Amino acid sequence: MMAKKAAVSACLLGRNCRYNGEIKENKEAIEKLKRAGCEIVEFCPEEACFGTPREAMDLTLTPEGVKALTKFTKEDRTTPVADYAETFFTQNPDIDLFVGKARSPSCGVRTARLYDEEGNLISEKESGIMAAEAKVRGIEAVDDENL
């Protein structure tokens, strides 16, 4: 692994920033990055924007495109997460690897789930809002489970 500076979902490092305050660390992935000599920069767009705990959200296909909507109240949270991602990558221009929590609507790289407006599953291979921004910027991006 040639990467030197890796942006990593904070929950993978053991921070209790998931929507329900649970811990979902991935020690194996973090050890792998450390062994490779990577500098780790953590991020959590959802905690920064909405606090913890918070209502979970889903990527939802709407007539206006893919949106991150809260599961029950259907609040559109796309823009705050996208703005956080843009600011994060602008402030950290030397990031050369993105490691996102698999299946997260913000951080999942190729594993985020997409639903239609009736709640039917359309795809399990989408990018979360922040992962999509990493990809647009040409940053190598991987789900933690595939590191």
Ligand code: SF4
């Ligand atoms: S998956 Fe991303 S948004 Fe969700 S808790 Fe982890 S770092 Fe935060």
